[in-house]
Amino acid sequence: MKVVRVLNQAEGIKFGFGERDVVVSESMAIADAERIQGDYPGVYVAVVEVVDEPAGAAAKAATRGKQ
Structure with a gap:
């Protein structure tokens, strides 16, 4: 299973992908x-x-x- 790890306190940074925005989380x-x-x-x-x-x-x- 793949998971996302946020690096360098980047949580909340927005990226514009064409007509939509993506927020790092x-x-x-x-x-x-x-x-x-x-x-x-x-x-x-x-x-x-x-x-x-x-x-x-x-x-x-x-x-x-632990036995």
Whole structure:
């Protein structure tokens, strides 16, 4: 799953994409974030891949060694 990470306190900065404005935030569209990342790498946003663990595996890892 891809998620948006806001870099350098860029939350709230507006970009004009044609006739629409896009506001930088962690909830913005991935495609918009990827476009900004492509134009300004490492400045405003980073789109990262996050691996989801099954709920059981996460719980098991959290309790490992506590027995």
